[in-house]
Amino acid sequence: MLATSLLAFLKGCNAYGYQLNQQLNESGLPESDSGTVYRSLRQLENSGFVSSFWDTSKQGPARRMYSLTAAGDMFLRTSLDALNRYQEVLAGALERFEEAAQPTNDPTTE
Amino acid sequence: MLATSLLAFLKGCNAYGYQLNQQLNESGLPESDSGTVYRSLRQLENSGFVSSFWDTSKQGPARRMYSLTAAGDMFLRTSLDALNRYQEVLAGALERFEEAAQPTNDPTTE
DNA sequence: TGCCTCTATGTGCAATATGCATCTTGCATC
DNA sequence: GATGCAAGATGCATATTGCACATAGAGGCA
Numbered sequence: 001m002l003a004t005s006l007l008a009f010l011k012g013c014n015a016y017g018y019q020l021n022q023q024l025n026e027s028g029l030p031e032s033d034s035g036t037v038y039r040s041l042r043q044l045e046n047s048g049f050v051s052s053f054w055d056t057s058k059q060g061p062a063r064r065m066y067s068l069t070a071a072g073d074m075f076l077r078t079s080l081d082a083l084n085r086y087q088e089v090l091a092g093a094l095e096r097f098e099e100a101a102q103p104t105n106d107p108t109t110e
Numbered sequence: 111m112l113a114t115s116l117l118a119f120l121k122g123c124n125a126y127g128y129q130l131n132q133q134l135n136e137s138g139l140p141e142s143d144s145g146t147v148y149r150s151l152r153q154l155e156n157s158g159f160v161s162s163f164w165d166t167s168k169q170g171p172a173r174r175m176y177s178l179t180a181a182g183d184m185f186l187r188t189s190l191d192a193l194n195r196y197q198e199v200l201a202g203a204l205e206r207f208e209e210a211a212q213p214t215n216d217p218t219t220e
Numbered sequence: 221t222g223c224c225t226c227t228a229t230g231t232g233c234a235a236t237a238t239g240c241a242t243c244t245t246g247c248a249t250c
Numbered sequence: 251g252a253t254g255c256a257a258g259a260t261g262c263a264t265a266t267t268g269c270a271c272a273t274a275g276a277g278g279c280a
Contacts, residue, residue: 001111001196004200005196005199005200005203008199008200008203008204009203011203011204011207012203012204012206012207012208013206013207016257016258017257017258017259018256018257018258019257027199027202028195028199029192029195029196029199030192031238033238033239033240034257034258034259035238035239035240035241035258035259035260036237036238036239038257038258038259038260039237039238039259039260040237042259059246059247059248059256060245060246060247060248060255060256060257061244061245061246061247061256061257061258062245062246062257062258063256063257063258064257064258080200082139082140083196083197083200085138085139086111086115086139086193087193087197089115089118089137089138089139090114090115090118090190090193092137093115093118093119093121093122094118094121094122096122096123097121097122097123098122126228126229127228127229127230128227128228128229129228141267143267143268143269144228144229144230145229145230145231145267145268145269145270146266146267146268148228148229148230148231149230149231149266149267150266152230153266169227169275169276169277170226170227170228170275170276170277171227171228171229171273171274171275171276172228172229172274172275173227173228173229174228174229
């Protein structure tokens with residue numbers, strides 16, 4: 001999930017770890033320890049889903065800027081599809097519950 | 111994710127591990143090793159989200175039947191809410207990409 | 221009876237992931 | 251020079267996972 005979030009944030013605009021971690025914290029999602037974010041980015045790079053370079057043009061310590069690769073974009077799509085399937089499966093399970101809860105009570109379901 | 115799937119499957123109908131694992135495999139979701147499913151169910155029971163009893167009424171080896179508890183139902187709702195927020199965050203990130211891809215091209219975005 | 225297969229649950233172990241604290245560097249400010 | 255913040259990273263203890271394997275009941279079949 002964290003990896004997918006990072007890839008989604010990197011779609012369309014490059015960013016660096018500290019910034020991505022802040023975005024995650026502000027997004028309302030529960031997770032994201034900064035150490036985990038940095039390590040996840042490195043792993044995404046090892047997998048070829050993002051690429052990075054050191055940005056020394058700004059003030060302060062250098063930033064490792066990340067950008068999405070073509071492979072990362074494909075992986076992101078796959079992840080989003082998997083997420084949709086996941087939600088469909090959950091919706092299906094809860095739908096069965098609705099049917100079980102109202103066996104012959106609702107005339108519109110007849 | 112696995113825990114949430116299991117709780118959703120247990121909403122409305124009790125089930126046992128082997129059956130839940132089969133449902134997961136048939137649902138189109140990628141994951142679900144049977145050992146992981148069994149351990150996840152035990153952990154959900156330790157957390158108080160499901161309860162179990164041995165069903166020896168059927169043929170073959172005994173089945174450990176699981177059912178959702180009230181706490182598990184609340185946790186399931188929380189998980190589904192978190193999933194919705196997650197999707198909203200992803201959609202927001204990709205939406206920003208759409209805007210970035212079409213800066214001043216679409217008059218309806220004006 | 222012995223053997224095989226299927227159902228059903230479970231464990232061992234190595235690899236991976238996570239949470240939390242801590243460290244380092246660069247710059248600004250006091 | 252001490253402090254504070256931005257930015258990245260590591261160390262370590264503890265989950266979590268994947269994969270293989272173990273166990274056990276029941277039925278089939280030669």
